[in-house]
Amino acid sequence: MTAQTLHPRVQVVWVLRAVLIAAVLTAPFAGAVYLDRLPEWTPVVAGAVFLLLGVGHALLRYRRWSYEIREDALYLDRGVVTQVRTTVPLVRIQHVDSRRGPVERGAGLASCVVYTAGSRGADVRIPGLTPDGASDLREELKRLAIRADGEDAV
Amino acid sequence: MKLAPQSVPYRALQKVSGIVVVLFFVVNNNPEWGFAAATAVAGAVVLLAVGYEVAYYRRFDYELTEDTLDISSGVISRREREIPYRRIQNVDVSRSVIQRAIGVAAVDLETAGGSSTEGSIRFVSPDEATRIQREVQRRKSADSGAGAGRESTDRAGGGAGAGPDAVGPAEEELFAISPGELALVGALSFDGRLIGLLAFLSSGSIPVLSSFVPEASAVALTATAIVGVGGLFLVSWMLGAGVAFTNYYGFRLSRAGDELRYERGLFRRYSGSIPTEKVQALRFTDNPAKRALGYASLSIETAGYAPGQGGEQGSQAAVPIAATDRVYRLAREVEAFGDPRFSRPPKRIRWRYAFRYAVVVGILVAAAFGVDWYLGAGLPWYAPAALLVAVPPAAHLKWKHRGYWLGEDHLLTRNGFWSRTVTVVPYYRIQNVIDTRTVFQRRWDVATIVADTAGSSSIAGNDAAAVDFATDEAIDLRETLRERLRVAVAEHRDRRDRFEWFEGDVGEADAIGESTEAIGESTEAIGESTDEGDEPIPDADNEGFSDESDEDQSEIPDDGVIRPDFSGSDRDYSEPAERIDTGEYAVDRNPSDIHDADRGEDGEGEGDEADEKGDEADAKSDRDDGDEPGADANDADK
Structure with a gap:
């Protein structure tokens, strides 16, 4: 990807x-x-x-926002003033939501939220997806997380 | 099991103590009828409270079952809760003076989930509290011994490998606070919160006070202020010392098997247990005074809340103070990290700090000038500029105390001069790796790497952070951490798998362990292939099978191992897939079986049964005529 x-x-x-x-x-x-x-x-x-x-x-x-699913981790690159690059190892994914707020529904968009046990990155949110894209991404991450067969290490 | 019977009157009195205060005021304000009314109300309330507590006592029941701790409770809304032993982070027992007098203790069980204490047993007898503590540990280790990975024993190291027995493992004392150390803890504890509180209160009273001293000279006012501030510091220092003294009186840390136990407290006794396999991070803190004297503090973090502190003050299940080398020796007993040699940020970054401090000094001067201009007092507003002298050393010290080190199994980071914190994070415990660059950091071409764990003080933002390292180095660090986490997870999995499935057949387990890498790489390709692969599935279901899916079905190699379809990929997938239930169908169609039900709902419901029949027929014919392509694929693999 x-x-x-x-x-x-x-x-x-x-x-x-x-x-x-x-x-x-x-x-x-x-x-x-x-x-x-x-x-x-x-x-x-x-x-x-x-x-x-x-x-x-x-x-x-x-322009700055991008995300990528690589072999063993989800990468997010975002932020204008402070650039943030988050690496979420697939083995650490606890659960994945796709959600649509009222504004997002109005614009026909959805977002996908990835949760880990880590406290700071507790919700890694990918906004601006199409509703299908969001549920596809959710399924994809869920599947990869299951395949990665991780432990939560807590 | 039931609570201790003494807990009924104690809990009732606890509840009504607030009302007594209110009644006291009622009596005071209405001397004629107040007393009678107060007595009546108090009697009613006490009766009500006792009634409620009796009901609570009757309803409350806890039980230590085979693999969970079950608590059923609740008078009005009832709740049954099962806590698996494996998920329990720490078990804490506390007893206040009164509780000790009447012989009860409060037991709190923390898990990583939720924001409050998950299992709260109020109150049982002290012996029963200890029994719960020991029993939870014993059953937990029995539990993990039976199936779920014994990673803890290896980590605990020397002597801890002893299996659970009926008596429980012997306790080995790691640390006991000496009177000198206790005095030092007190002396070095300074409770800053009191100053904040008093400053807040006094800021409101200044207008009041100034009306009393209308004509006091500036000198007298200044002197009063200085004395006041000095007194404030003294009082908060003494209070801090008192709190620390009572908190850490009789502190003792010991290890029993794969569990750490602590005890502390003068008036309110705390004791608790922390399984070593649950340790998320270790944190050493010191300040210039402690460093000069050669002392440091250590705190041990789990994903549960900090014991006895409700997560407010950080973990105090830690060594409050001890000689630095002793603290490190103790920490290495818990997490065997090596001898750290920190690498510092690039030297040029000192300019950044110097610039930052110079800006702060500039702001101070500007504020002083503003005040002077507003009051027209002719004060030397440029005085704060003298602080500029301190800027270069401050910048240098800040740089000097930053750093990180990559150990064999741990990441160590170090930050801060006044309150220096060294954080030890096992790679295995890393949850996320975050790389941040502010606009200022980008100007200096540096970045901050944060290794996020599930530890409780990470909630307060005290993560392990390597701050201000050159961008290239930071990217390297980020990738290294990701890689080492992957390796650590693979090792853990390997160990677990060996135990669960291979039972002694180490050779096979090794092969799998090595292959995890290949499998890890393959996930990407799987992701790619399903992007294309997801689409045809609904079609295939509606029209029977298209040619494409026919091929999918037919690839059952001779050796009977059905491999995922990685069409469109150049990779070599000859390694057998791990732990995939190979049933009738190719596994990659719906790789997680859990979701099959959902797929049925996705609008293909009408034709499901017919489809299924069709599927079966297709699958049969596939097996009949599908040998050839399957054999081909097999050859290609070899």
Whole structure:
């Protein structure tokens, strides 16, 4: 399996989220203008900056995200500001979920969550999959985990 | 088995003690009718509590069965719980002063699952508590001896290999705290939380206090502040010392078979057991003072919660303090890691730390300037800049105390100057390997590698981390850890398999052990092949069998070993697949049989029966005419 990227539509989800966050962050500025504490251009500028950062982050995030199932481990490579590469040995997989949140359902996407006994990487989440892709990946990982025949070492 | 009968009144009193406090206030506030009402309420509540506890006592029942500990409990909502012995991480017994006086003890059993204590038996007699502890250990080792891998004995090393017997293995003392060490623990314990609490409280009272001393001079205020802060430190130091003293009074660590046992406590006695096979990580901590005196602390981590501490303060089932070489000797008894020689991050990284500290100093100066400007006091706001002198040594020390070392079976990492932590993680215990690079780390071309375990303090983010190593080295480390984990798992599996299935036929077991590598490699190809292979299956089910699947079915070689179909792969799969139930059908069609039921639901339900008939017919005809391709495949394999 070569490195897989996410479904492009996940960008829409992330951009929408960025817009929402930008709106929330801009609200105090708008409030301050309403109370005549700040000049009128500030919420516009702040909103634009937040939006630019958020959307840029969302797009870069999509570009950075990749996952790959190699011979004995699942590799995830992600993160814009802090790049994170996670190696999940297949023998350590405890269980695998595929899940669809309301937003994901709206966008016709799903994600796959891999659990190990480790506490920090307890949920390794692969977002932006098609619903079929997510359940296929879940089945695939489950099968490989069974085949890897591991112990949980706890 | 039942609880101790004394536990009924004790538990009832425990429950109502809170209400007594409330009633006290009621009585105080309403002297006329308060007392009578309070007595009535108290009587009712006590009766209610005693009634409840009697019911609880009657309902509560625990039993040590062949391979599980069963607890059934609950008055209103009933619960039956079975805890397999193999899954028990630690068994802790604690007895407070009152509990000791009335002769009861609380038993807590921790497993790796869940966030709270899984088995809580409140209360039994002390003898019974000890019996549970011993019995769980005995049955656990009997259990693992019967089937599930005896990895623990090898790891426990010298003298621990003795099998379980009726009496239980002899106890061998590893460590007992001496009065001098206990005094040292107290002296070096400083409870910082009190300062935080008092600072929080006093921040609210400053306006109040300042109204009392309106015209006090700045000098007097400063002096008071200094005395106050000094007193605060003294008090928290004494409190910390007192807590540590009572906690670690009479600390004793011993080993019995493949289990570590500890005892400690002055007022509340704790005792517990940790199976060595459950040890996730060892952690040495020291600080400059301890290092100067040649002392260190050791904590032993399991996946259960830290004994006696509910996971809040980290494991105290550890050696609170002892001479460094003694601590290391003790730790090697538990995990035989070698003599570590840490490799440090690249020297250039000191510039990064220096830069970071310089920025902190800059922020301090800026804050001082801001305060000075706001107050207009003309204070020397540039004073914090003097800290710049300390930046180079600080950066150097930070660099000097970082490092990692790859031992034969363990990863060791070291971090921190003020509170230096050396973490020992067996490769076998690694759950994930995480490689992180912040934007600043990327500028310096370095990365952090974290080896995640199931240990309890990993929850607090104290994982074994090799911080700020050159990217190439970090990638090497990451891959090495993955590889060594694979080897360690294969070794464990080998040992387990030999025990379970081969019983003495070591030659065959060895062959399998070697072949695990090949099988491990093959998983990738299996993944690939099913990507294509999954698709035809529904079709095949609906239309009878297509030609493609006919071929799949026909490949039953002469030797009767049905091998997975790896079509489209160049690999050599001549090694027999391990542990695959070769029934009538080729194993790779639905490699996990568990899921067959699901597949039936995937919309092919209507034709299932007819299909099955068709399958059978097909399979028969396949076997009749399928010899030729099968033989071919076999030849190709050879």
